[in-house]
Amino acid sequence: MEIALQGKRVLVTGGSRGIGRGIVLAAARAGANVVTCYRQEGEAVESLKAALKETSGDHHVLRADVGEIAHVDQLLAETKERFGSLDGVVNNAGVISHIPFAELPADEWSRVVDTNLTAAYRVIQQSLPLLNQGSSIVNIGSRGAAAGIPLRAHYTAAKAAMIGLTRSLAKELGPRGIRVNVVAPGVIETEAFDTMPAERAAGLRATYAQKTALARLGTVDELAGPVLFLISDLSRYVTGETVNVDGGI
Structure with missing residues (x-):
């Protein structure tokens, strides 16, 4: 059974690279009409x-830094102009940094939390007038939200809060027929592996081969699949859930 999204209108934030790019392309190939955004111009x-x-x-493909509320509002205004309504929203855009908690500056805490969490609040809120009956919201979380990761307290806190946001909205928006779920990736091999030194890339692959039940990293397509399932009508009785896509880490 193939996942079909023919005619569905989907917004994916942060779609020019990595996981977001994979979701955008997979959704488009499955028949969806897609709006996505990026922060910086470039080859990607x-x-x-x-x-x-x-x-x-x-x-x-629109330019918008979802870490800025004004940019989110403009993104949704342009989405309304182009599509009129939406059937799916994927909150994927995010940033990360690695800083000891004792040295974590307030502005860096705000940057990471605003981009990973506050942006999702605003995107969902501004999407509500556009969402059709039976629409689906998918928030991209992180397996690290449950595990906890040193040097990423700000990122982990934001992703853990995303689970609470999702659970609350699933109950609040359910009577409108709107579903809200989290997809929580483990370590997914994106094009970033191509830009790092070969020795480091090989080391990461070896490390996670030992830590996962499937003995390897995940692929972008393997992450996109569950997202498309949650956008599709195949999952119309699934809401408030966190789907871990982590190879059994």
């Missing part, structure tokens, strides 16, 4: 535009 943005141009459907 241009190559995404080119890939979407070759994929059937009505797709738009």
Whole structure:
């Protein structure tokens, strides 16, 4: 059984790289019309535009830094102008840094929490007038939210809060037929592995081969699959859940 999203209108934040890019392309190939956003111009943005141009459907790649409330509001205004309504929202955009908690500056705490959590609040809130009956919201979390990760207290706190936000909204929005779920990735191999030294990349692969039941890293497509399932009508009785896509870490 293939997941079909024909005609669905989907917003994916942070779609030019990594997991977000994989979700955007997978959704478009499954038949969805996709709006996505990026923060900085670059080759990744241009190559995404080119890939979407070759994929059937009505797709738009817009510039917006979701860490800024004004940018989120503009993104949703432009989405309304282009699509009129939405069937799916994927809150994927995020940032991360590695800083000992004792040295963590207040502005860095705010930057990470605002981009990973506050942006999702605002995107969902501003999407509500656009969401059709039976719509699906998917928040990209992190397996680290449950495990806890040293040097990432700000990031882990934001991703853990995303689970609480999701559970509350699933109950609040359920009577409207809107579902809200979390997909929590483990370690997914993105194009970032191509830019790091080969020795470091090999070391990471070896480390996580020992830590996961499946003895390997995940792929972007393996993460996109569960997201598309949750957007699709196949999951219309699934809400308030956290789906761990981590290879059994």
